[in-house]
Amino acid sequence: QKEVEQDPGPLSVPEGAIVSLNCTYSNSAFQYFMWYRQYSRKGPELLMYTYSSGNKEDGRFTAQVDKSSKYISLFIRDSQPSDSATYLCAMIKLGGATNKLIFGTGTLLAVQP
Amino acid sequence: SQTIHQWPATLVQPVGSPLSLECTVEGTSNPNLYWYRQAAGRGLQLLFYSVGIGQISSEVPQNLSASRPQDRQFILSSKKLLLSDSGFYLCAWRPRERSYGYTFGSGTRLTVV
Numbered sequence: 001q002k003e004v005e006q007d008p009g010p011l012s013v014p015e016g017a018i019v020s021l022n023c024t025y026s027n028s029a030f031q032y033f034m035w036y037r038q039y040s041r042k043g044p045e046l047l048m049y050t051y052s053s054g055n056k057e058d059g060r061f062t063a064q065v066d067k068s069s070k071y072i073s074l075f076i077r078d079s080q081p082s083d084s085a086t087y088l089c090a091m092i093k094l095g096g097a098t099n100k101l102i103f104g105t106g107t108l109l110a111v112q113p
Numbered sequence: 114s115q116t117i118h119q120w121p122a123t124l125v126q127p128v129g130s131p132l133s134l135e136c137t138v139e140g141t142s143n144p145n146l147y148w149y150r151q152a153a154g155r156g157l158q159l160l161f162y163s164v165g166i167g168q169i170s171s172e173v174p175q176n177l178s179a180s181r182p183q184d185r186q187f188i189l190s191s192k193k194l195l196l197s198d199s200g201f202y203l204c205a206w207r208p209r210e211r212s213y214g215y216t217f218g219s220g221t222r223l224t225v226v
Contacts, residue, residue, distance in 0.1 A: 006156075032213045043119075043203050043217035044157070051213075088156065092212055099212040101147075101205075105156040 003027050006089055006104030015113050019076040023089035023104045026070065030102075032092040033065050035074045037085045038106065044088055048074070079111045115140035119204045119218030126225055132177075132191040134221050136204030139185065144206040146187040147215070148179055151201040163187060164209075199225045 006023045013019055021035075032051055036044035048063045050056045050072075056063045062075040072091075076083055089104040119136045126132060138144050145164055149157040159172045161179035169179050176195060180188045187204055204218040 004156075034213060034215075036217075041201075041220070041222065043205075043220045045217070046213075046215070049213045090157075090215075094212055100159060100162070101157075101215055103157040 001026055003102050004089060004091055004104040007107055008105050010108040010110060012110045012112060013079055015079060015081060015111055017079050017111070019074075019079050019083070019109060019111075021074040021076075021087050021089075021107050021109070023072050024070055025072070025091055027091075027093060028067070028070065029093040029095075030091040031094050032099075033063070033072050034090040034092075034101075035061075035063055036088040036090060036103075038088060039085045047087075081111050081113045084109060084111050115206075115216070117204060117206055117216055117218045119221060121221060122219065124221060124223050126194050126223065128196055128225055129193050132189070132194055132198070132223070134189040134202055134204075134223075136187045136189075136218055137185055138206045141206070141208060142184060143209060144185065145209060146181060147205040147207075148187065148189050149203040149205060149217075151203060151220075157203065161189070194225045196225050199223055 004025045034049040035047045037047050038044040050063050050065045053065050053067045060077045064073045086106040086108050088106040090101050092099050116139045147162045148160040151157045163181045177191050202221045205215050207215045
């Protein structure tokens with residue numbers, strides 16, 4: 001079983017829709033939860049991070065973490081064609097020298113104008 | 114501000130040829146450095162990480178190697194490429210005091226023919 005599971009999509013929505021992206025994980029030791037956005041042929045860029053459980057909002061983006069269910073979500077309001085990209089969830093379990101970043105496989109999102 | 118440079122952006126190499134990918138970070142000292150590989154539908158796989166000059170840890174057994182000859186320079190190498198080495202290679206860094214602060218380079222798309 002993979003430590004982090006993410007539906008690869010693709011997910012196609014009309015412009016202005018609310019997008020919900022999700023990941024589940026199996027290791028309760030994860031403490032930092034991140035969402036990265038990756039445009040085609042580019043490196044991932046950090047969108048948001050959350051420490052432990054709770055919600056975090058940044059403009060049109062909201063990240064939620066439910067550690068009891070081992071489930072994290074990213075919501076995008078008023079989606080735009082420029083939001084079309086692959087969205088990767090990632091998690092860190094603290095401890096050791098590296099605090100390794102474990103990724104989901106990514107969900108490909110297409111926002112249709 | 115800190116920046117990360119990775120080159121080349123695209124590379125086509127024959128099977129059995131050597132490989133050298135370079136990554137440099139500017140504007141910081143003593144970063145943790147990472148090499149990831151991204152295959153289609155498989156997310157990002159950590160290959161190597163380094164917490165200091167000359168200190169390399171390998172995550173995945175393979176015919177690749179990494180070196181850190183200077184504090185802000187990280188090199189990924191191979192003596193003889195295999196077809197299975199094709200993929201998108203990403204260098205990343207993070208400051209030691211910030212567990213979640215990974216920043217990725219723009220990546221190198223390697224095709225072994």
